[in-house]
Amino acid sequence: MYRYDEFDHSLVKERVEQFRGQVARRLDGDITEDEFKPIRLMNGLYLQLHAYMLRVAVPYGTLSSKQLRKLADIARKYDRGYGHFTTRQNLQYNWPALKDVPAILDELASVEMHCIQTSGNCIRNVTSDQYAGAAKDEVEDPRIISEVIRQWSTFHPEFSFLPRKFKIAVSGTEADRAAIKVHDIGIQIVTNDKGEVGYQVYVGGGLGRTPMIGKKIGDFVPKADLLAYLEAVMRVYNMNGRRDNLYKSRIKILVHEIGAEEMQRQVEEEFAEIRKTGALNLPQDEIDRIKAYFADPAFEDLSDDAAELDAAIAADKGFAHWVKNNTAAHKKPGYAIVNISLKPIGGTPGDCSADQMDAVAALAEKYSFDELRVTHEQNLTLAHVRKADLKAVYDALKAADLATANVNLITDQIACPGLDYCNLANARSIPIAQEISNRFADIERQHDIGELKINTSGCINACGHHHVGHIGILGVDKKGVEYYQVTLGGSADENTAIGDILGPAFTEQEIPDAIEKIVKIYLDTRQDGERFIDTYRRVGIQPFKENVYEAH
Amino acid sequence: MAQHTRKGAKEQALTANRLIDGVVVYLTADGKLSESLQDAEVAEGKEAAEALLTRATPFVDANEIIEPYLFAVELEDGRIRAVSVRETIRQAGPTVRLDLGKQAELADVHG
The missing domain is CATH 3.30.413.10 (Sulfite Reductase Hemoprotein, domain 1)
Incomplete structure (x- = not known):
């Protein structure tokens, strides 16, 4: 899993210190709300109905057990004992006080988390498939390029004042669990005839007031050129996107107005210019360095034979329902993907108490190589669980009121x-x-x-x-x-x-x-x-x- | 943002969020801020409402509150009730978490 390097760590620490000073100056009245509002939004802090709301970034939905425990701690210490997982794979706290936010950001930074790219007209937190690295038919782990894009886009000066917010999603399998065609850019990882890995690029998808399905403008962008191609899209959008009308400011409106072909032409033209300099050529060793972060964990060589599991299923109807609905096939024999529903009957979709976060963190630590995923459908996923451990995981989830067996069913809303x-x-x-x-x-x-x-x-x-x-x-x-x-x-x-x-x-x-x-x-x-x-x-x-x- | 008040609203109160913690507050008749809608001053008519809005300015200037605005209320048996669902939720708390918000902290919050 991705670990912050020295550079990221100091960047986030500096940002927290800056915000601490900005909050202090705001509370002292040295800066006005008009001056402060864009600053707090850039740090993920919104004002909602009852209180402020803090949106914490969960890049491509991946969390370590330690990070989830920290989110639970913060919920208890500074909020009301729960958090809300969103359709952006992020987590929101509904009740933080402004005066406490610098301390919350400090706590987040201690586990390499932050609220950067969760608000404002920038490239937002990249989202991806919760089955990354575990799905059977995956071309490549989508988190690798999600992380490349995250590093490239964070505080990118050219893209910090876009016409409007910008969302990118990546899928590494043909089955799309990341809703890539309703994002500003959707990336589908594919292979070509030669067996090389590259990217199909969709632009101009989105929901909101004017829903649009993304149009494919890049059929096979070679690996080394991905950032150059994305930069070309961003540049065309930055130049031509509407800044005069909030409702027409997303790239989907631009693509709709000029047409996919013209968009493709402009992007190709810009792409050719960027390629001339070669500055954005992605070096293979850098890709490999990031790839290593997402290397397979130490899977055991297991048989897919599951006699014990079959017996447990036969003995416990509730468990049988849960296995049927909440688990999915894993690429490794003897393993399964476990989906944890955050949709208890009559509950609030996506809400998770601090105690439940701790329970999931413990399960991830013990049974799924110390990490978990947040899904855009507001559930959690343990990506790599041995089939032999499914019953133990189910029992523990049941004890934490997290074993609702409804994933993809009518109550999984x-x-x-x-x-x-x-x-x-x-x-x-x-x-x-x-x-x-x-x-x-x-x-x-x-x-x-x-x-x-x-x-x-x-x-x-x-x-x-x-x-x-x-x-x-x-x-x-x-x-x-x-x-x-x-x-x-x-x-x-x-x-x-x-x-x-x-x-x-x-x-x-x-x-x-x-x-x-x-x-x-x-x-x-x-x-x-x-x-x-x-x-x-x-x-x-x-x-x-x-x-x-x-x-x- | 959802509409706070409608043209022709007869009675209005002034609300804002407290800067330091975001808590919803109301401007009272004696020039203070209260967390309870029942303490709010109710302005009748356009002129009184505009005067009420003006009275929020010193609190904004003193960095005590942010985003003040007027919203429609009605008086019923001497109690103040917010007219819109939005303001009812704002003054009470989430309808899906009755243990949170003012409904959990203040007595008789729904008036």
Whole structure:
């Protein structure tokens, strides 16, 4: 796993000291709020409804046990005993006091963490696949180039005042678990005919007010040229992105307005210029140095035979459900990937108490080579667990209320903080997710329904990824009353799609029944082996439109 | 940001966040800041509301509060109630964590 070198460490330490001075000057009144606000935002500190909110970067979602324990400590010492994992694979504290933030940043720096690139119009924290280094069909560990991009983009002077924020996601497998096509840049790691590893580059994806699917402009960017190519994209965006209109300032609008072909032409032109100097040529030894950080841990040579596991599954129905839903195939025989659901029935998606963080840290330490992942679907992942240890891991998770066996099922919902916490929200998200979760609590029923992703956002900014939920729910404010608009058919995987609006919005009370009707139509219509999204793609929105709104 | 108050709101109060810790506060009739909406001064009509907003300036200048604004309230049996869901949540706490926020700290927070 990546370790900070001397350079990073001093950079972060200096940044904390600067911020300590800035906070002191703000509290003394030496600088105004107008002067201070951009500074605090650059350090991940927002002002929300009830308090400040501190967003901690978790680069490409990877954490060590020690780091997670530190996050738990901070939650207890400076916050209210919990944290919230977000769709950006980050962690947010909802209640920090401004006066305590320099001390929190000190604590974070002690475990090589910080809040840099979690706010502002810069290249944000790079996100990636939670199965990195463990997935069976991976071309290359996506964390290697995620880390290269992180090092290149951190405090890059040319990209510290972009027209708007900029998000990059990387996938190393064809199955996309990082939603790369709804990012400003999505990178798909591929091989060419010669077996060389390179990158497909998608630009102009995004959610928010104007959802767009990224367009492929780079078919095979060679490894050594990746940063030169990304710099070319950034430069075209920096020159031509709209700075006059906040709603049109993301690269997706630029790509939409000039077209993918013209975008590609401009990027290629810039790319050719950058390549002439050769300054951004990525040396192989530097790639190798970073690659070594993400080398396989010391896997044992195990048999994939799992007689003990099979016996445990047969003996414990709860465990059987959990193995079925929350574990995934690992590249090494005898190992499994474990997904830890942060979606207990009726709970808040993504919330994790300090005690639960400690419990997961202990499990990661004991059973998964001392590290874990945060997923953009607001769950946690232990990437490398021996199959023989699955029962012990399950039992420990159960004791920590973390064994909900619902990953990818209807109660495994994404929800933004919504109006319960967020200053931008128009409506609440969490209670909607909770009501749906309670309605579909029965695990047998969830299994019968199968894979179904419901995503809820409390405003059009779409932090809850509602556009790409199989069922998307968007909270809106109508004359002071919360209403919820439903979309169907969205998807954030390798077949990315933006959902279609079903019809008139529902009240909070009507939403669970509306979801119930949508699910019933799917169950009545599906053919053998079809998931919700498959049925939707086959039959379209009409049967849902016709039946959901019909009078009782 | 969600709309705080609507045109034609008859009664308004002034809220802000405390600089040092972000806690929600309200401007009171005796020129202080209170954590309880029940202590807030209620301005009736446009002129009184504008005067209330002006009275927040010294607190901003003294670096005690940030982002002051007016929001619609109504009086019911002598209690002050926020009109919007947003301000109700802001003055009480998250509806999904009743153990947190002012609802956990102040008595009778919902008025």
